[in-house]
Amino acid sequence: MDQFDKFSVRIIPPATSLNPLEGRKYFLTHCEASGTWYLSIGTHQPSLTSKNSFFDVIQAEWTTKMGEYILLGKININYEESDDKLAQIRYMIYQKDLPNLLRLMINGDKQFLQYHSLLLDAPIHIEFESNIPEFYRSLYMGSARKYLINESVNI
Template sequence: MSKFKPEKLTVNFIPPATAYRPIDSRKYTLTHSDLIGELFLAIGNVFDYQAINYKMRDEVLADWVTINGEYILYANVYVSNGEYDKNMSRIRYMIFKRELDLALTAMIYGDRSFFTYHPLLLDAPIYVRFASSFPEFNEIAYYGTPRLYLNKVNSKRVTETQV
């Protein structure tokens, strides 16, 4: 699994979104460059469709939704829709599973000011939908809370400064 490096994350706010608002319809688009090892996070009330590589489809999209009055961070990853065979879909699924911790850490860390302003969302559940035409790779899974991901980054930074 790749290690999260805050210095390799670039965050861009799509107006009218700011570091503090909105909650409703707040959307995250996380993309990356394998070439330079950088992560790019766009935060807005729309997804950053221009940043998506439609040949690779390796982005992570997420947004805040309410279900029964409670906020949930709901993420989506695109595994396949018939353009990949079962073996390639399995590989994509496994890569997403392996790298999702890094992706969610980048999203949450990149929007950490938002959680300072809205601390109740630190304990909101995170669900990830793996979208695939193959039933075994088409699932929704629970991935903890934003607090979990911020604590990971903070504990690593404390450990690194003590060494």
């Protein structure tokens, strides 16, 4: 998981490390120049000062569906380009790296998830958004508990 070693978390007010539950949003962004992954947590999308070397990878939100909490995430495969080959490559990369990306998100908000422990078993659904029908998919990715890194110490 070397490519995921550089990681930074930012909580955007009025969100805190414990609230809100309804409407809590995640924005996982990657900086090509530094190789750093940034997780912004809040109630609205953050504004980045230099959008040139940054690109959004996953946007996700805690929401309810039929009375149950779910984490619904979206990955845009096409961005603004309409290059089918580039979209296919991006789709294959994100599909392969998705468990690691979710691990970053879940562990970046670990305190919140431990406080709202009912969310640990809530389903995670990720939608690959694309204007190319074969890449438009919705995947069930398990629950947050599956992605938590246990930090137990053996003595």
